Amino acid sequence: MASAPVSAVLKQFPFPVSCALFSFEAASLRSSGQLLRTWGDQDKVYPWMSVTKLVTSRTILGAVENGVLDLERPLAQLPGVSEPHPVSVADLLAHRAGLDHEKREFTRAPHSRRVYSNSGYEILGELLSERSGVPFATWVAEMVFSPLGIKRELRGSPAWGMYGSLRELLAFAFEAACPRYLSPGLFSAWSGSDGMQLPGVVPGYGFYRDNAWGLGCEVHAGKDPHWTLPGSSAQTYGHFGQSGSFLWIDPASRLGAVFLGQESFSALHKQLWPKLNRALREVAKTA
Numbered sequence: 570m571a572s573a574p575v576s577a578v579l580k581q582f583p584f585p586v587s588c589a590l591f592s593f594e595a596a597s598l599r600s601s602g603q604l605l606r607t608w609g610d611q612d613k614v615y616p617w618m619s620v621t622k623l624v625t626s627r628t629i630l631g632a633v634e635n636g637v638l639d640l641e642r643p644l645a646q647l648p649g650v651s652e653p654h655p656v657s658v659a660d661l662l663a664h665r666a667g668l669d670h671e672k673r674e675f676t677r678a679p680h681s682r683r684v685y686s687n688s689g690y691e692i693l694g695e696l697l698s699e700r701s702g703v704p705f706a707t708w709v710a711e712m713v714f715s716p717l718g719i720k721r722e723l724r725g726s727p728a729w730g731m732y733g734s735l736r737e738l739l740a741f742a743f744e745a746a747c748p749r750y751l752s753p754g755l756f757s758a759w760s761g762s763d764g765m766q767l768p769g770v771v772p773g774y775g776f777y778r779d780n781a782w783g784l785g786c787e788v789h790a791g792k793d794p795h796w797t798l799p800g801s802s803a804q805t806y807g808h809f810g811q812s813g814s815f816l817w818i819d820p821a822s823r824l825g826a827v828f829l830g831q832e833s834f835s836a837l838h839k840q841l842w843p844k845l846n847r848a849l850r851e852v853a854k855t856a
Contacts, residue, residue, distance in 0.1 A: 572608075602739075615829035618812035621730055625727040625728070628697070631712040654679055661686075662689075664689065665684075693727060713744075729810065788804070788805070797817040798850060801817070826849050
């Protein structure tokens with residue numbers, strides 16, 4: 570069976586994992602994802618960790634679309650940050666503000682380097698709550714989860730706090746491939762590179778001269794090594810998490826995959842994910 574190599578790779582993880590492969594026609598209102606195959610328990614709840622940032626960024630862009638936040642206007646003051654810098658919501662979404670990974674302080678000048686920042690995403694959650702008077706978790710539920718039939722809520726950090734099942738991540742992944750609830754322009758900004766060609770580090774993978782990112786999604790852009798499908802297009806986008814989770818979508822091949830696991834990201838994931846993604850591609854050829 571074509572799926573046997575996938576099962577063989579998954580068995581090398583000495584802890585529970587779940588995985589799915591899907592295809593889609595095109596990123597348009599008339600298309601939708603098609604599930605090709607799943608492996609593992611679809612309903613077991615796992616930590617998503619930084620895959621949460623995809624949900625948070627879609628929530629923020631939904632608030633932009635509804636006129637609650639401005640995408641490009643420089644913010645006079647960031648919550649909890651003493652040093653003023655002219656950064657925007659877009660800068661925070663794309664990790665180009667120069668904020669530290671965890672601390673609410675600037676380690677680089679804005680637009681000089683891609684500094685992957687959990688603190689930036691936590692600030693975004695606070696900004697939306699302050700501007701609207703509505704808790705950020707409520708925004709997530711109403712803007713993203715409820716339309717997708719996901720009956721869960723964000724109970725932790727907007728940067729890494731989400732828990733959910735493979736079935737729930739798949740529901741979000743279909744929307745991430747074929748957007749129904751975000752305008753085409755904002756979707757392109759979310760899933761495509763901002764074009765700034767900023768250097769930076771992808772945690773767990775190292776330094777890239779062009780650490781391409783959109784307003785939420787990491788963009789492959791020829792990075793090597795990388796956690797996405799080896800040989801995938803430069804337009805491939807998504808996110809991985811330090812819980813050993815990933816969601817990637819390749820617009821060129823019109824394939825996507827999600828993975829969730831019980832243990833944190835490690836050298837084992839770096840070793841097995843390329844093999845897993847190659848095996849998933851072979852399954853797609855016979856689907």
